[in-house]
Amino acid sequence: MTPRSDKSRKLLDFTVKAVSMGAALLGIFFLGWILFVVIQRGVAAISWDFFTKLPTPPGMEGGGVMNAIIGTVLMTGIATLLGVPTGVLAGVYLAEFGKHTRLGAWVRFTVNVLMGIPSIIIGLFVYSILVFPFGHFSGLAGGVSLAILMFPVVARTTEDMLSMVPNALREAALAIGNPRWMATLSILFRAAKSGLITGVLLSVARVSGETAPLLFTALNSPYMMKSLNEPVANLTVTIYQYAMSPYDDWNQVAWGASLVIMITVLLLNLTARLIVGGKKR
């Protein structure tokens, strides 16, 4: 190392500290900017009609996105029903049975890889198995594509949370005569409860803001859906189509829908954090 004067060392140190503080502030500034814009423009679009009326053509007063809100909630619900039980059981396998098996190693690796596959690719996949063969877009396909996105997240957190349960508890549960499945479902799950709930909340938060996979599966619709076997309106694709449209009033609706989605996602995240934080204390 070349000897340097104290002054220049201190100066460099100060510069780095200032830059790093500036970078952190920059990050917060952008978060604030985005939140501010979405709230400011979104609030203007929100009214009672927004939640209770169907969309109107551009230029017509009134109208809302009730159908899209219901569609998003329903498809997220389907995704949760499909993705959470399978994901949890896969996580159970990884933590309880597959610690050292070959299947376990392959699955663990693939779960991590699947988490990094872009959601638009998942959309293409579901399009080719559930939309193209039937000749029409459907809400069910939308739900399935979201479920595939949830699955690895839930499996991964379940494995992590179950692995954190001390082995003594596992052994105690088995020692009093519980079969493996009861020890897992009634005792280990209870011990890992808050972690599991957090995982589910975060995965729901993740998919409820997803747009790309729905573009190829549920698409969108200006009508109230009659069944899940047809294109189903949803908030995110509505945002995409309305924001890209040249009509000011549609853009406005897109801001309103963005606000609804953003608040939902941030609330889910905050709840998940509170659960984890509450446990630490």
Next chain:
Amino acid sequence: MEHHSQTERHQGWKTSKSTDMIFRGITAACAALVLIVMAGIFASLLWNSLPSIRHSGISFLFSKAWDPVSNEFGALSSIYGTLMSTAIAMLLAVPLSMVIALFLVELAPPKVSYVVGSAIELLAAVPSIIYGMWGLFVFAPFMADHIQPLLSKYLGWLPLFQGPEMGIGMMTAGIILALMILPFISTVMRDVFAMVPDVMKEAGYGMGATTWEVTKDVTIRYGIQGMIGACLLGLGRAIGETMAVTFVIGNSSDIFISLFEAGNSIASRLANEFAEASDPMYMSALMELGLVLFLMTFGLQVVTQLWLKRVKRKMGGDLL
């Protein structure tokens, strides 16, 4: 054998060995689902790309033609756009994330670190479509009015910063991508920095080193592998990001050197054109684009996971 199964029946279903076997079987089946899904993604994309692969062959990857009317398809401009926007994003996000992580671990008092860290994590939770809308309506005009004129005034002699100051284009897409992966990379880097044993840092401080010297010579040297892992994770995010990019990249099929010009990425082209692709060959070409993106991200993820496994063995901790 006979006797054994008899006693099992007496034990009742709740405690019998076979129920446990069934339970194990069900969990294993659910676990195996992920393998089926992964294989299914690859198989379906490949199957649907076959017409296009037969039609265009290898030149699909090297042609920048994209003309649905005359059935001429090439992925070059999309691949270029994907790589270019990702490169801009990484170039901006990696150094920024590093100094943010440094701030969170070394400089900020615990309470400030917690609040700032949480805020930055929330930035990661904002759905990408909201970044897209904000980008289109707020950030792109801001770029056009304030940033791009400055760049072309002072750096305009570089071909990178010439052309129309429209706001929409490769540069804005890259910056928004950077913003999206920044919280992701900085959170992982923060965890890496926090894993460095305190004794090692204290030894550095004890010798009279400044915070930056300890960071440079102890923390970074110790955590470099984990930091690379963080970058790989961020890269994986950026490369397949769809909505945020689709809003602001401008959807042009040309390749320009200037970052002010519009372009397209694989994901943005899919999002834009999929609905209008009625012709089977057009559809197949889009599927082949999807296949290219899948193979790119799959390869990247495999490398990432193998790398993280190595880091885990060395540092004894999990990174995401």
